[in-house]
Amino acid sequence: MEKEMASPFKNHVVIFPFMAQGHILPLLDLSKALSRQHIKVSIITTPGNAKSILNYISSYPHVYLIEIPFPTIDGLPKGCENTSQLPSMEFHLPFVNVTKQLRKPFQNILETMLESQTPPLCVISDFFLGWTLAVCRELGVPRLVFHGMGVLSMAIIKSVWVHQPHLKAKSVFDPLNLPGMKLPFTLTSADLPETINIQNHDDPFSQLIEEVGEADANSWGVVVNSFEELERSHIPCFESFYNGAKAWCVGPLYLHEKMEDLDKSNSSMLMQWLVEQTPDSVIYVSFGTQADISDTQLNEVAFGLKDSGFPFVWVVRSKAWTLPVGMEEKIKGKGLIIKEWVDQPKILSQRAIGGFLSHCGWNSVLESVSTGVPILAWPMIAEQSLNAKLIVDGLGAGVSVKREKKCGSSELVIVSREAICEGVRELMGGEKGRNARERAQALGRVARGAVQEGGSSDATLSKMIDQLRACQVAFKAPF
Numbered sequence: 001m002e003k004e005m006a007s008p009f010k011n012h013v014v015i016f017p018f019m020a021q022g023h024i025l026p027l028l029d030l031s032k033a034l035s036r037q038h039i040k041v042s043i044i045t046t047p048g049n050a051k052s053i054l055n056y057i058s059s060y061p062h063v064y065l066i067e068i069p070f071p072t073i074d075g076l077p078k079g080c081e082n083t084s085q086l087p088s089m090e091f092h093l094p095f096v097n098v099t100k101q102l103r104k105p106f107q108n109i110l111e112t113m114l115e116s117q118t119p120p121l122c123v124i125s126d127f128f129l130g131w132t133l134a135v136c137r138e139l140g141v142p143r144l145v146f147h148g149m150g151v152l153s154m155a156i157i158k159s160v161w162v163h164q165p166h167l168k169a170k171s172v173f174d175p176l177n178l179p180g181m182k183l184p185f186t187l188t189s190a191d192l193p194e195t196i197n198i199q200n201h202d203d204p205f206s207q208l209i210e211e212v213g214e215a216d217a218n219s220w221g222v223v224v225n226s227f228e229e230l231e232r233s234h235i236p237c238f239e240s241f242y243n244g245a246k247a248w249c250v251g252p253l254y255l256h257e258k259m260e261d262l263d264k265s266n267s268s269m270l271m272q273w274l275v276e277q278t279p280d281s282v283i284y285v286s287f288g289t290q291a292d293i294s295d296t297q298l299n300e301v302a303f304g305l306k307d308s309g310f311p312f313v314w315v316v317r318s319k320a321w322t323l324p325v326g327m328e329e330k331i332k333g334k335g336l337i338i339k340e341w342v343d344q345p346k347i348l349s350q351r352a353i354g355g356f357l358s359h360c361g362w363n364s365v366l367e368s369v370s371t372g373v374p375i376l377a378w379p380m381i382a383e384q385s386l387n388a389k390l391i392v393d394g395l396g397a398g399v400s401v402k403r404e405k406k407c408g409s410s411e412l413v414i415v416s417r418e419a420i421c422e423g424v425r426e427l428m429g430g431e432k433g434r435n436a437r438e439r440a441q442a443l444g445r446v447a448r449g450a451v452q453e454g455g456s457s458d459a460t461l462s463k464m465i466d467q468l469r470a471c472q473v474a475f476k477a478p479f
């Protein structure tokens with residue numbers, strides 16, 4: 001890397017995201033927030049992820065991209081460098097494990113940076129890239145970890161991992177007691193993510209969790225995409241699982257700067273349609289970038305949305321799936337199905353949007369809350385069930401889709417068209433939906449305030465940088 005002749009930057013931060021959209025996007029928003037404070041940001045990624053990242057950061061003068069080749073994985077075609085391209089979640093573990101081969105190039109990059117005029121203040125690394133801690137320690141650079149999840153879900157996951165209360169429960173519907181935690185809802189084994197709801201820690205995924213958890217606990221700090229007003233009471237418990245690291249709540253990150261419109265043509269057609277709709281009348285539907293959803297399930301969603309009678313915008317990931325025969329005609333003018341990347345926060349901020357049928361990925365939850373849009377919660381994988389409980393039972397800003405309870409199975413239970421239709425009607429037209437909308441709107445005001453100058457997240461971000469600067473100056477970072 002070239003040495004800078006005269007550095008215009010106050011400082012330099014290195015960001016290394018895990019190659020999954022839900023993990024990359026909030027870190028790009030963090031990069032923008034840092035760049036506005038005249039901090040140089042170097043984002044490390046692989047060529048297959050570079051193009052879409054460049055689209056987001058190109059207008060930011062202080063944000064740079066450094067590419068390192070992605071190693072090949074047996075069974076996957078070359079060029080598969082993002083979890084959204086994996087043929088199934090079965091490949092997730094091999095995908096995470098193969099990133100360990102990026103250690104040497106990462107080390108080379110950091111070594112070169114340390115010789116430059118703007119040596120990095122810190123590395124902000126995704127938690128899946130646990131191996132970055134050893135490199136950072138060796139080179140004396142503080143490592144901050146980023147999970148992409150909220151405080152409460154992370155605290156629950158860590159507590160269940162350590163205390164294993166589900167193994168003592170008499171049934172999967174017994175309330176679980178987590179020491180030192182005041183949960184805003186009743187938690188049972190049936191609510192736990194399948195990756196932690198296990199009998200022992202011997203399987204390969206658990207071993208990975210142990211490994212990255214160790215690096216996590218020994219990091220300098222944790223950057224959290226949340227805001228204090230939302231999760232303040234759970235922060236002490238969450239921090240208790242670290243060896244002195246502080247949780248820095250600096251979100252909702254996307255609100256630090258509005259994301260650019262990636263697909264203007266598609267988007268403007270969509271925006272045009274949305275402008276013509278009655279306020280709060282349209283339900284937005286999206287299930288994130290990870291969950292595999294069968295065609296049978298997609299068909300049920302299509303029927304459920306149509307039967308509800310409410311207009312909808314539905315972003316579908318599966319390119320191969322097509323609407324059931326005859327459906328296109330029936331939803332004409334009432335429902336838009338989009339198979340391309342959209343600017344979700346922009347859609348959610350339209351006055352026409354009155355609800356969000358969501359899988360409750362944390363980014364979607366934050367985006368919905370921040371725009372005052374109540375959620376029809378349909379958690380699918382990962383920690384989404386915990387986010388859904390927080391939104392519906394903890395914050396009262398959503399209602400749940402009725403689902404069969406399941407436990408210990410990686411298979412998604414099919415949710416019927418009737419359940420979807422009923423849920424949409426409740427959220428968009430029912431009493432519970434009205435209350436949830438009021439709660440969401442109140443939360444939205446607080447979320448937006450958090451990132452404004454002097455707000456909790458804005459102040460926390462400045463404080464975090466100040467402390468890192470102090471560490472660098474004193475040359476005695478505690479890691």
Ligand SMILES: O=c1ccn([C@@H]2O[C@H](COP(=O)(O)OP(=O)(O)O[C@H]3O[C@H](CO)[C@@H](O)[C@H](O)[C@H]3O)[C@@H](O)[C@H]2O)c(=O)[nH]1
Binds near residue numbers: 147341
């Ligand atoms: O067409 C699209 C589709 C998605 N998005 C954005 O993509 C992100 C998706 O993130 P999220 O809602 O969190 O869903 P996933 O990508 O599925 O999230 C994964 O990562 C999250 C953060 O760690 C976890 O909370 C989830 O459980 C995990 O599935 C959001 O910012 C969306 O706005 C768009 O902007 N346009």
